[in-house]
Amino acid sequence: MPEYSLTVNGKEKTVAVAADTPLLWVLRDELHLTGTKYSCGAGLCGSCTVHLNGEAVRSCVTTIAEADGGSISTIEGLAARKHPLLAAWLSEEVSQCGYCQPGQIMQAAALLAENPNPDDQAITAALTGNLCRCGSYLRIRKAIKLAAGQGGGR
Numbered sequence: 001m002p003e004y005s006l007t008v009n010g011k012e013k014t015v016a017v018a019a020d021t022p023l024l025w026v027l028r029d030e031l032h033l034t035g036t037k038y039s040c041g042a043g044l045c046g047s048c049t050v051h052l053n054g055e056a057v058r059s060c061v062t063t064i065a066e067a068d069g070g071s072i073s074t075i076e077g078l079a080a081r082k083h084p085l086l087a088a089w090l091s092e093e094v095s096q097c098g099y100c101q102p103g104q105i106m107q108a109a110a111l112l113a114e115n116p117n118p119d120d121q122a123i124t125a126a127l128t129g130n131l132c133r134c135g136s137y138l139r140i141r142k143a144i145k146l147a148a149g150q151g152g153g154r
Helices: 023-030 075-080 084-091 101-114 120-127 137-149
Strands: 003-008 011-016 049-052 055-058 071-073
Touching: 003 023, 023 049, 049 101, 055 101, 071 075, 075 084, 075 101, 084 101, 084 137, 101 120, 101 137, 120 137
Parallel strands: 003 071
Antiparallel strands: 003 011, 049 055, 049 071
16 A cells, blocks of 8 residues: 655655545544545535645545645644634534535635635635535625634735
């Protein structure tokens, strides 16, 4: 089995898995980082969003071979850094079922890193591929704007 090296939430990790193993399963099954969720398995819903080298990617369709040598940030990494989005999510009571929220937050964090003060259009454009079955989109937008005002682009 080939070995792959990653930096995950600032820590060096090595895993031995098949080259076509989705990054999602490496994170969840090999590294026990279960905050990243599985939903559609086709990169369409956004529940599995993580950052690879600073870019939001769908980990269910990104292979370990594609991520090899890269820097990965997960929802656990944002929590460890106390990212302002997490407090904003709580303040705005965004979550209902909560299943999509790690992916929503990771996508929002990528947006704020690129655009520290997004308007409604920018938020909608950035999060269009992240689905919320509970329909929390208005609260998500409010939380992103709140986090932006608190330095959420860091």
